[in-house]
Structure formats: C-alpha cells, structure tokens
Amino acid sequence: MADTGESRAEAAAVVTVDGARLRRVGARPGLGQYIRSLWDYRSFILFDSRSRIAGANSVNALGRVWMVLNPILDGAAYFLVFGLLLGTGRGIENFLGYLVIGVFLFRYTSGAITAGSRSISGNLSIVRAFRFPRATLVIATNMRELLLFVPTLITMVVLVLTIPPAEDITWRWLLLIPLLALQTLFNIGASLLLSRFVAHWADLSNLIAFGTRIWLYLSAVFFSIERFEHVPALVTAMHLNPMYCVLDIARQSLLYAEAADPMRWIVLGAWTAVLLVVGILVFWSAEETYGEDR
Known part of the structure; x- marks a missing residue:
C-alpha cells in the first residue's frame, strides 16, 4: 500500500520544463547562429566540392583537360571574331x-555565379532529406568552381609568359592573390542572392545565363574602354562594373607592370561587401522555405 501511495504521489508531481531553448523543428536559426553554423559545416563544403569535381570529370574522356581547353577555345574564337575580323584589338598593347x-x-565569375544560383534548385532531394544550413550548398558550389579554376589560372599565367610579346614576372603579380580572393567572395555574394530567387522561380536561371552574356560585352573583355571616351556616361558605367575592375587590375598587374587606379579596388571591394551582406540576409530570410513543393 505504501508503494502504491508513493507511486501515485510521483505521478501527480508536476514537472516543470524550461522551453526557452526549444525551437520548432525546421525553424530558421538566428542570423549569428546561422553564420557560425556555416563554419561548423566546412568539412562538408570541402568534401562536396571535391567529390563533384571528381564525378564531373569521370564523364568526359579527357577529364580535367577540358578545364584548360574550354577557356583556350573560347579565347581563340573571340580572337578570330573580334581581334581579326572586327579589329577590336587595334591600339591595345599585347592584345x-x-x-x-x-x-x-x-x-x-560567370561560371561560378551561374552554377551558384542553381545550388538549391539543383539539389532539392538533399534539401528535402536533411536539415543543415542551405547556404553551405551555395558556398560548396563556389569552392568547386574555385578549385576548377586553379588549373585554368595556371594556364593563363603560362600563356601570358609565353605568348609574344612575353611578359616578365614582377612583384605586382602577387596582387593576383588578393584579387582572386575578392573575386571569389564577390561570386559567393552574388550566388547567395540569386539562388534564393532561382530556388522559387527556376526559370530565372535562363535569364541569369542571358544576363552574363550581356555582362560579357559590357566588361571590356575583348576591347579597350578608350574606344568610348567620347561617351563619358558609358565610361563611368564601365568604371562601376565590378568585372571591369577585376580585369583592369589583373591586366595592369600582369601585362603592364603598373598599379591599377585605386578606385578599381574600392569599387570591387564595395560591390563584394554589399553583395555578401545583402546576399546572406536575403538567403537566410528564406531558409525555411527551401525545398517546399510549388
């Protein structure tokens, strides 16, 4: 009887649970916690980027050779059309x-942003199956593009050193390191911003591909900005183009051994900072909606 009374007393006891730290399953974490969690998933980011590179290369017979061949073939085509047929290289030293x-x-940059914008929409099975910060997929995609770019970057340097008139290595070549870091952060910021919208409206990916082609023609890839000095508004717009800033810094450093206009660094840095802040805020705000059926 005593045991029975004691059991009833225990059953009637009120247990107080502190729910301050309890969260709804799948709820969006705070921004600070979310950003910290991205660092916790760094191993996943590196593993995912490397494994996808290996998987992509196994499909093609030439594998990683295409990482180098594709930009070389593009460059040859642009040289034929714009350099020889249209003569856009006239007046440009070492065209x-x-x-x-x-x-x-x-x-x-165009490849990283295009692939990064599809990071969520192209991985819906993973997004729906597991709980993790979705931004890791965007960052992993950009890390993959960076790793893919390394052999391409080496090829670019070799070509600059060997194609007549061959350039000499100077200390300004070291500026390529911070430039590439800024360019990569810029790519991540743009990818975070765009992937949030492509995740809900997949058709936007086609517009992004179209937009990068227009961007190509507005970034002085195969012509000099001096051709448009008679249109000051266009020149100003070009100076505010982050990709023009990237190319001008690289060209001045690698080809002409000169310091680029400091405004190129300022404009590129401003674009990068704004895109990173806006990109992470916009992406994080929709964290709970990724993977929902539409």
Whole structure:
C-alpha cells in the first residue's frame, strides 16, 4: 500500500520544463547562429566540392583537360571574331594577353555565379532529406568552381609568359592573390542572392545565363574602354562594373607592370561587401522555405 501511495504521489508531481531553448523543428536559426553554423559545416563544403569535381570529370574522356581547353577555345574564337575580323584589338598593347586575361577571369565569375544560383534548385532531394544550413550548398558550389579554376589560372599565367610579346614576372603579380580572393567572395555574394530567387522561380536561371552574356560585352573583355571616351556616361558605367575592375587590375598587374587606379579596388571591394551582406540576409530570410513543393 505504501508503494502504491508513493507511486501515485510521483505521478501527480508536476514537472516543470524550461522551453526557452526549444525551437520548432525546421525553424530558421538566428542570423549569428546561422553564420557560425556555416563554419561548423566546412568539412562538408570541402568534401562536396571535391567529390563533384571528381564525378564531373569521370564523364568526359579527357577529364580535367577540358578545364584548360574550354577557356583556350573560347579565347581563340573571340580572337578570330573580334581581334581579326572586327579589329577590336587595334591600339591595345599585347592584345593576346589582354584577351586571355579577360576571357579566363570573366569565365570564372560567370561560371561560378551561374552554377551558384542553381545550388538549391539543383539539389532539392538533399534539401528535402536533411536539415543543415542551405547556404553551405551555395558556398560548396563556389569552392568547386574555385578549385576548377586553379588549373585554368595556371594556364593563363603560362600563356601570358609565353605568348609574344612575353611578359616578365614582377612583384605586382602577387596582387593576383588578393584579387582572386575578392573575386571569389564577390561570386559567393552574388550566388547567395540569386539562388534564393532561382530556388522559387527556376526559370530565372535562363535569364541569369542571358544576363552574363550581356555582362560579357559590357566588361571590356575583348576591347579597350578608350574606344568610348567620347561617351563619358558609358565610361563611368564601365568604371562601376565590378568585372571591369577585376580585369583592369589583373591586366595592369600582369601585362603592364603598373598599379591599377585605386578606385578599381574600392569599387570591387564595395560591390563584394554589399553583395555578401545583402546576399546572406536575403538567403537566410528564406531558409525555411527551401525545398517546399510549388
């Protein structure tokens, strides 16, 4: 009887649960916690980027050779059309080097942003099956594009050193390191912003591909901005174009051994900072909606 009374007393006892730290399953975490969680998933980001590279290369017989062949073939086509047929290289010192840098560096950003914008829409099975910060998919895609770009970057440097008139290595070549870091962060910011909308409206990916082609023609990839000095508004718009800033810094450093206008660094840095902040805020705000049926 005593045991029975004691059991009833225990059953009637009120248990107080502190629910301050309880969250709804799948709820969006706070922004600070969300950003910190991205660092916790760094191993996943590196593994995902490397494994996808290996998988993509196994499909083609030439594998990683295409990482180098594609930009070279693009550069050759642009040289034929714009350099020889249209004569856009007239007045540009070392036009071949000028074109190689433009094509290779622009291709890196356009490829990273296009692939990054599809990071969520192209991985819906993973998004729906597991709980993790979705931004890791965008970052992993950009890390994959960076790793893919490394052999292309080496090829670009070799071409600049060997194509007549061959350039000499100077200390300004080291500026390529912070430039590539800024360019990569710029790509991540743009990818975060665009992937949030492509995740809900997949058709936007086609507009992004079209937009990058227009961007190509507005970034002085195969012509000099001096051709438009008689249109000051256009020149100003070009100076505010982040990709023009990337190409101008690289060309001045690698081809002409000169310091680029400091405004190129300022404009590129401003674009990168704004896109990273806006991109992460916009992407995080829709964290709970990714993978929903439409």
